[in-house]
Amino acid sequence: MSLLTVSDVSKSFGGLAAVSHMSFEVETGQIVSIIGPNGAGKTTVFNLLTGFYTCDEGSILFDGEEISNLPPYTYVERGLTRTFQNLKLFPAMTVLENVLIGYQSCISYGRLDAVFHTRKKRQAEQKARERAMEILRDIEMDGYAKDRCMNLPYGVQKQLEIARAMVSGPKLLLLDEPAAGLNPQETDQLASFIQRLPGKGYSILLIEHDMSLVMNISDYIYVMDYGKKIAQGIPGEVQKNPQVIEAYIGKGGKSYVAGG
């Protein structure tokens, strides 16, 4: 059974059908991408998957359980986390604190432990810090641990957001345009970083406009346009699909999708 099964999900805002009858799957250990022109409804799909929008219809099965329309804070515990298209860090907090917030659902001690500063609390905090530092070392960001993240370069912030989403060890990681705003070198680093994630037990659902990145690392691709799925397949198939080319550059154009 698939890790994530989205079937026939729709969402409209007033008269605008942002997502209509969208279906797709993510298997464990896969990197699956959703591509499509601006306004196609990709981010809306992420918002439906993480409870920020309610589905008008359809169902979302994650790990065998229905997860549509739950409160957004419940998804981490199920093993589903995400990043945002427009960076959403905690700017005035340190890098370490940002990662600790990502890990907070795994830090288990009660409010009274906090008030009385019990041994249980101190140990749990200590462990959490170690885990957070471990993940920062993993992405070679441990040197920044005590910096406020608003003072960091954009590329580093983007990386931090992924680290924050990863630290709780989710089964599925939703990445919304992680390469946006990165320079080619950073994009290459990101590509190889994402490629290593399935080996560490993370499955990936990726939204990305950088076609060479998508084509290089995806196991499977879904293409959306005007809220609808217009194509799907492995990268080689999608690249050649005339409908996809048309969606991106209009009828009769040459394939920049294929160009990579």
Added chain:
Amino acid sequence: MKIQKVKKGILPVLLIAALYGIPFCVKNQYMLRIGVYVCIYSILACSLNLISGVCGQVSMGHAAFYGIGAYASALVAIHFGINWVVCVIAAAIAAGVIGVLIGIPALKLSGGYLVICTVGFGELVRLILLNWVSLTRGPMGLVNIPRPVLFGVTIKSGSQYMVVALTLFLLIYLILHNILNSKYGRNLKAIREDEIAAETMGIHVHREKVIAFAIAAAMAGAAGSLLAHYMLFISPTIFVGDFSTNILSMVVLGGMGFMPGSVIAATLLTVIPETLRGLDKYRMLIYGFLLIGLMLGKNVSWETTALGRWGAGIWGKIRQRRGLKEGDGKV
């Protein structure tokens, strides 16, 4: 390791010892009175800082919880003659419960809407205190509030009361300090920084806000009890909107989210008007400027406020001297 632990504990211990030295060394009743007020206002400022500074939910109705605590404590003491410790707890619970009830709907709002809502709540409480004459004696206020009796000793003198007020303040400060240095405090900060991201990381944002609001309210209630059994007389005129603004000014001046700053600001805004009584009428002018600063400084952390930067500089130096890691124990 052990030596460092001892070293780390030594500064607060010295500070606390010095504070307890005040009521024993100072004999001037007027100064002790200011000391008691500084303790009470510090509780108010620190508790408001939790919800408004740390968590970013600006409330302008904090005086209402102060009033609820004062009346609850006084009424329990007058009608049932129970020990003061029970009265403080009753005051905290009364204010905390009302904090939950008002917090659940109000904290669905954000920014300006929340501010207006809390202003309205403050006014509502004041009007109830003023008009529920059978319970509160309305504008005449409550009189003959019993003095606290602790361990068989009636707390009568200024220095005795200062010890009591200081102890309650330190207890509340310690609780706040521990909350801030836990994942719960960190989560509140995350809510201030970005609610959507906080929610995504598994934080039940609304619940955390309500709990923080209730804790702040309960602490303000305890401060109210402290006031009632010190003044021995309370009336609705104490718990007005202006006073809420006053508390918020302390939080802003001290730096949003920075607890020691709230204490320093509460001290300054209590002591300065006393020493400059002639300039008293300029106080509201100063508050006005501070509030403008608040609006301009929305989402700005305490380190960017003047006092905060100054405090951070000194704090950093102290830490350096003591060879501590930066970041641990930081608010």
